[in-house]
Amino acid sequence: MEHELVVRGGTVLSMTPGSAPVPDGAVLVRDGEIIAVGTCAEILPQAGEHASVLDAGGGLIVPGFVNTHTHLAMTLLRGYADDLPLREWLEKYMWPAEAAIMDAETVNLGTRLAAAESLLAGVTCVCDMYFHAEHVIEAVLTAGLRAVVPESMLDFSTPSAATPAHALARQRELLGRFKDHPLVVPAVAPHAPYTVTAEYLVKEAELAEEFAAPLIIHISETRWEVEKILAEKGASPVAYLADLGILSERTVAAHCVHVSEDDLALLAEFDVGVATNPVSNLKLASGIAPVPQMLARGIKVGFGTDGAASNNTLDLLRDAQLASLLYKGLSGDPTCMPARTMLETLTLGGANVLGLAARIGSLAPGKRADIVCLSREAPHAVPTFDPYSHVAYAARAADVCHVVVDGRIVVRDRQLLTMDVPALVAAADSAVERARSLLK
Amino acid sequence: MEHELVVRGGTVLSMTPGSAPVPDGAVLVRDGEIIAVGTCAEILPQAGEHASVLDAGGGLIVPGFVNTHTHLAMTLLRGYADDLPLREWLEKYMWPAEAAIMDAETVNLGTRLAAAESLLAGVTCVCDMYFHAEHVIEAVLTAGLRAVVPESMLDFSTPSAATPAHALARQRELLGRFKDHPLVVPAVAPHAPYTVTAEYLVKEAELAEEFAAPLIIHISETRWEVEKILAEKGASPVAYLADLGILSERTVAAHCVHVSEDDLALLAEFDVGVATNPVSNLKLASGIAPVPQMLARGIKVGFGTDGAASNNTLDLLRDAQLASLLYKGLSGDPTCMPARTMLETLTLGGANVLGLAARIGSLAPGKRADIVCLSREAPHAVPTFDPYSHVAYAARAADVCHVVVDGRIVVRDRQLLTMDVPALVAAADSAVERARSLLK
Numbered sequence: 002m003e004h005e006l007v008v009r010g011g012t013v014l015s016m017t018p019g020s021a022p023v024p025d026g027a028v029l030v031r032d033g034e035i036i037a038v039g040t041c042a043e044i045l046p047q048a049g050e051h052a053s054v055l056d057a058g059g060g061l062i063v064p065g066f067v068n069t070h071t072h073l074a075m076t077l078l079r080g081y082a083d084d085l086p087l088r089e090w091l092e093k094y095m096w097p098a099e100a101a102i103m104d105a106e107t108v109n110l111g112t113r114l115a116a117a118e119s120l121l122a123g124v125t126c127v128c129d130m131y132f133h134a135e136h137v138i139e140a141v142l143t144a145g146l147r148a149v150v151p152e153s154m155l156d157f158s159t160p161s162a163a164t165p166a167h168a169l170a171r172q173r174e175l176l177g178r179f180k181d182h183p184l185v186v187p188a189v190a191p192h193a194p195y196t197v198t199a200e201y202l203v204k205e206a207e208l209a210e211e212f213a214a215p216l217i218i219h220i221s222e223t224r225w226e227v228e229k230i231l232a233e234k235g236a237s238p239v240a241y242l243a244d245l246g247i248l249s250e251r252t253v254a255a256h257c258v259h260v261s262e263d264d265l266a267l268l269a270e271f272d273v274g275v276a277t278n279p280v281s282n283l284k285l286a287s288g289i290a291p292v293p294q295m296l297a298r299g300i301k302v303g304f305g306t307d308g309a310a311s312n313n314t315l316d317l318l319r320d321a322q323l324a325s326l327l328y329k330g331l332s333g334d335p336t337c338m339p340a341r342t343m344l345e346t347l348t349l350g351g352a353n354v355l356g357l358a359a360r361i362g363s364l365a366p367g368k369r370a371d372i373v374c375l376s377r378e379a380p381h382a383v384p385t386f387d388p389y390s391h392v393a394y395a396a397r398a399a400d401v402c403h404v405v406v407d408g409r410i411v412v413r414d415r416q417l418l419t420m421d422v423p424a425l426v427a428a429a430d431s432a433v434e435r436a437r438s439l440l441k
Numbered sequence: 442m443e444h445e446l447v448v449r450g451g452t453v454l455s456m457t458p459g460s461a462p463v464p465d466g467a468v469l470v471r472d473g474e475i476i477a478v479g480t481c482a483e484i485l486p487q488a489g490e491h492a493s494v495l496d497a498g499g500g501l502i503v504p505g506f507v508n509t510h511t512h513l514a515m516t517l518l519r520g521y522a523d524d525l526p527l528r529e530w531l532e533k534y535m536w537p538a539e540a541a542i543m544d545a546e547t548v549n550l551g552t553r554l555a556a557a558e559s560l561l562a563g564v565t566c567v568c569d570m571y572f573h574a575e576h577v578i579e580a581v582l583t584a585g586l587r588a589v590v591p592e593s594m595l596d597f598s599t600p601s602a603a604t605p606a607h608a609l610a611r612q613r614e615l616l617g618r619f620k621d622h623p624l625v626v627p628a629v630a631p632h633a634p635y636t637v638t639a640e641y642l643v644k645e646a647e648l649a650e651e652f653a654a655p656l657i658i659h660i661s662e663t664r665w666e667v668e669k670i671l672a673e674k675g676a677s678p679v680a681y682l683a684d685l686g687i688l689s690e691r692t693v694a695a696h697c698v699h700v701s702e703d704d705l706a707l708l709a710e711f712d713v714g715v716a717t718n719p720v721s722n723l724k725l726a727s728g729i730a731p732v733p734q735m736l737a738r739g740i741k742v743g744f745g746t747d748g749a750a751s752n753n754t755l756d757l758l759r760d761a762q763l764a765s766l767l768y769k770g771l772s773g774d775p776t777c778m779p780a781r782t783m784l785e786t787l788t789l790g791g792a793n794v795l796g797l798a799a800r801i802g803s804l805a806p807g808k809r810a811d812i813v814c815l816s817r818e819a820p821h822a823v824p825t826f827d828p829y830s831h832v833a834y835a836a837r838a839a840d841v842c843h844v845v846v847d848g849r850i851v852v853r854d855r856q857l858l859t860m861d862v863p864a865l866v867a868a869a870d871s872a873v874e875r876a877r878s879l880l881k
Contacts, residue, residue: 080827081826084779084780085776086775087775114820114823121820282770283766283769286772286774286777288770288773313835315821316821319837326720326724327767329725330723330727330728335525335527335726337726340523378863378866380558380866381558381562383519383866387523390520391520394520394753395519395520395754397754397759397837397838398839399837422820423818426818426819426822426823429820429824433824
């Protein structure tokens with residue numbers, strides 16, 4: 002028997018291009034696929050009598066948020082090393098800590114914690130970049146979170162691969178095993194142009210090409226990186242990777258903070274997706290990515306939180322709001338990144354970056370049902386003159402009352418249905434307590 | 442009989458200078474005054490058997506947040522006009538809307554909504570700047586919110602004063618009536634150097650001096666304002682006000698976005714308090730105030746949300762976090778505005794700006810009990826390596842579980858005890874619905 006779900010009782014912002022808000026709207030879902038979007042009067046008669054119902058209670062019904070760049074398991078290192086420059090943070094704290102504590106079980110726990118935090122904040126799809134990929138996948142599937150999951154490669158030993166060749170073999174196995182999975186998209190992830198050799202960067206691109214898989218890579222996050230690659234390769238990181246043949250429409254380029262006009266032209270030419278991480282870039286004082294210029298050039302852009310060790314949360318809505326404010330202030334133009342553009346980047350834009358725009362990112366018939374209901378019951382949520390503006394400037398993670406991923410209700414009335422949150426929180430606290438002697 | 446309250450079961454961040462966090466700490470309150478702060482082992486034996494108890498549940502116990510600049514009743518214009526430049530926003534939308542709808546009853550309703558939002562977000566003290574002061578006061582007292590409340594003055598007619606002379610008379614009456622109130626600090630508020638004549642600016646300063654009251658004024662919010670005053674008065678707004686004799690340790694100077702080194706020297710010399718509004722300044726693209734430079738000069742600085750029509754919430758913790766991130770990114774220095782400085786500015790710094798540091802802003806014996814408990818039960822709140830970092834980078838308004846103002850429990854288990862929130866939200870929605878025909 003087919004399973005039907007009706008999400009109703011709120012203003013629908015479908016984010017399909019050119020669409021208008023639908024007051025008193027509804028979304029009909031059948032076996033995880035969106036069948037129809039419209040007013041309650043139009044949609045309710047189409048639903049069977051046994052359909053499940055989620056009521057948005059007069060709030061908003063929007064596509065799930067897409068976090069295009071994060072390191073999920075690093076929730077366990079949240080607040081471990083703050084107020085530090087990126088290289089010191091990364092080389093003196095993060096890499097040693099990961100080597101010391103990030104075994105398969107710990108990665109699984111940290112990822113479960115991250116998945117809980119993400120879903121409760123309305124994030125229905127994440128692009129992870131970490132190690133022990135099969136344990137990340139177990140965690141996101143337990144949580145019911147859609148995810149792009151790579152095994153990451155560095156020139157040196159990682160928690161799950163002793164050598165780049167080992168990482169490559171693990172990636173190939175992963176790509177074969179999860180090729181047609183409904184929720185997980187397997188991927189490859191060379192860490193960055195300064196931590197993976199040209200030889201292995203090329204092998205990564207070939208593997209991604211063979212499986213038509215996303216290739217996730219950090220690019221031009223810091224000025225230091227740009228200067229290093231310029232000195233060593235005679236080109237900017239973007240130009241160097243373009244020359245190597247790494248860049249394509251499957252590339253998910255995290256950061257792109259320090260990019261020139263020529264770099265932007267290359268990103269546009271190769272149809273690279275950019276995962277911008279405004280909070281992490283500010284916190285580590287890496288800089289500020291030229292996102293409005295990217296959008297103006299038609300470059301695909303989505304928001305990312307980066308890992309919780311440099312954010313320190315996975316609250317993507319907050320980060321998107323911050324970006325929208327930031328670029329107004331910096332540009333001196335209050336119309337820069339207006340409300341609807343912000344919500345589009347948070348949803349459809351992110352899906353586009355991950356190569357998933359045909360499946361998710363908007364509420365349109367034929368797409369998978371990744372849906373978030375935002376409550377308007379709290380004092381900060383009234384009045385609502387304009388629903389896009391409401392999301393861009395007033396809504397917050399705590400307003401997320403129901404979340405549907407691939408047609409499955411994973412959060413209902415602010416409660417995560419797939420995992421025991423108090424047990425998870427206690428386990429995370431204990432794991433960190435036990436690991437303290439291994440950390441600086 | 443004396444009334445005792447014990448807030449216990451969390452790590453206390455008292456924010457008294459030089460203090461360390463107190464794990465498993467407690468605060469003893471008697472008749473609204475803080476009597477002792479220490480470990481539970483030290484404090485609990487001092488409490489009487491009939492003392493009320495608030496348990497922080499393993500979270501944090503911090504001073505209430507101080508919002509140094511807002512226009513409370515403008516919650517009703519939340520989202521009414523977004524993505525616009527300040528002058529168009531102010532002159533074409535805000536002023537006409539205020540003239541059309543902001544009668545005494547509407548101001549009272551908007552202020553109640555704002556007070557509910559503020560308390561639920563851990564804000565225990567606000568500095569308002571609006572009209573119909575007696576109706577603002579009625580609302581904040583109903584809510585149980587501590588507030589600095591002025592009657593505002595402009596050269597033109599306001600919703601509660603036909604002329605500046607009328608505003609002045611209303612201010613004098615207010616100052617006399619609420620002189621020694623435990624929760625309300627009456628104040629004067631000439632709107633800005635470009636909207637109040639020199640004659641009335643001087644009268645305002647004299648009145649503030651006579652009653653030792655705060656004088657609240659917008660200064661150097663936009664480049665336009667600075668250029669206008671420079672052209673008309675031959676001096677920057679700060680220098681012009683200094684020359685007029687307006688600036689003193691009682692001045693609460695909102696914004697100070699466009700200030701020169703000479704202006705900063707004047708603000709320091711006259712011991713002016715600065716209320717910085719990072720989100721509003723970004724959203725209206727007014728610019729970015731040089732807050733780190735102010736702090737380096739020893740200028741008193743507190744955070745403000747500004748009104749909900751230009752923010753669009755009163756979530757001061759979020760705004761403080763954004764500021765802390767912003768200045769790291771802009772300065773290229775990740776140690777800029779570190780976690781403890783951010784929390785200090787959010788609490789004691791704000792109290793200092795409002796001239797209330799002897800009464801509130803830190804958890805110290807002799808001060809009034811304005812206390813917030815932050816839960817650590819949600820996935821985004823674990824682990825906690827450092828409690829200051831937790832507040833600066835991970836905590837959010839939704840973590841505010843208990844709030845005490847002047848010894849009175851106003852929020853318990855995330856529920857506002859002083860007002861009916863659903864009724865308030867419904868009333869706000871209806872009022873705006875009724876007013877729509879009066880708005881653009």
